Amino acid sequence: MQAQIDSTSLPLYEALASEVRLNIIRYLSEQQLNIKQLAERLDLSSAIVTRHVSKLEEAGLIRTEKTKGKSGIQKISTLVVEDIYISFPKKVQAAYATHVVSVPVGHFTDFNVSPSCGLASTKDFIGPVDQPKYFLSPDRMDAGILWFTKGFVEYKLPNYLEAHQSLQQIDISFEISSEFPFANPHWPSDITFSLNGIELGEWQSPGDFNDERGRLTPDWWPETINQYGLLKTLRITSHGTYIDGDPISEITTKAFMDISDAWSLKFEVKEEANHVGGLTLFGKSFGHFEQDIVVKTYYL
Incomplete structure (x- = not known):
């Protein structure tokens, strides 16, 4: 992913400016996880984790897809970025x-x-x-x-x-x-x-x-x-x-x-x-x- 020093990359920088979201990225670098699994690892409620996941998805760092699970529909999150390059003026x-x-x-x-x-x-x-x-x-x-x-x-x-x-x-x-x-x-x-x-x-x-x-x-x-x-x-x-x-x-x-x-x-x-x-x-x-x-x- 290529990032700039301008407003177009603000969603990316905002997404990274959180210890919780950095931990989510770290967990997803190891495997795909659903909201419940992330919540358990982070010791947070599913509602809070969902908001953090949405922020990462808006920045283009992860992708979330709905799939059928044992107890119904679940959202699976996948990390889609391996590297970020920042171009300075x-x-x-x-x-x-x-x-x-x-x-x-x-x-x-x-x-x-x-x-x-x-x-x-x-x-x-x-x-x-x-x-x-x-x-x-x-x-x-x-x-x-x-x-x-x-x-x-x-x-x-x-x-x-x-x-x-x-x-x-x-x-x-x-x-x-x-x-x-x-x-x-x-x-x-x-x-x-x-x-x-x-x-x-x-x-x-x-x-x-x-x-x-x-x-x-x-x-x-x-x-x-x-x-x-x-x-x-x-x-x-x-x-x-x-x-x-x-x-x-x-x-x-x-x-x-x-x-x-x-x-x-x-x-x-x-x-x-x-x-x-x-x-x-x-x-x-x-x-x-x-x-x-x-x-x-x-x-x-």
Whole structure:
């Protein structure tokens, strides 16, 4: 589950702000339980437990279903979330001027991918899945999501910096996950990022996720398939390269001081990686975050 630092995630934070509800989550992580069983473990009345269970259900943490029991209809509660990821706002301390470029995920200019792989628009799959040749289709420009097991996609982006402008920082943000047929939250993948042919570093995606439906994912997209990714930000500074604040290499902005008209950005899963778990890129019409690949350059 992906959480934000805004009002949309308040039900989640409120649900977790209770020792009783945390204990309910702990009990349900071990097995499914009905209200009576939870009440016995918590030493509370069924009425009180029902209110706590409703709060957890509203937050999307558990699912409650009515089933036939020995003494009639009973409500069985199931924990449906294994992990919660919180995306904090990204802040740049200095008051730099910026250039911002947003590139749809289907606007790649080079690729070499292996199945399982595919692309989809907001309306349908773009060609049959697991056939890399459809990454050449002109319809790829409409893609809102793409995925592959190993290989790369590369994007050309305009570099609006002028010769008199001094590059201070580069931020590259995107929604991404591993690639597993259908979904698997425990499917690590070592993903390498490169800019202008220079490897920025590697990040390990924990898996891909379908424990909840993507907020932006089109209605036609099957619920059994990967629904959303994690919003990640690569940051290149004068001190090194980071992903969400964690250092991944010593590559600095100095490597990109030579002004050229374009940036070349590559997302890659190498064949020799320790975890060849693929990758999925989400555009603004899929997943949880209404954005494409966004590159922001800071300058003086």
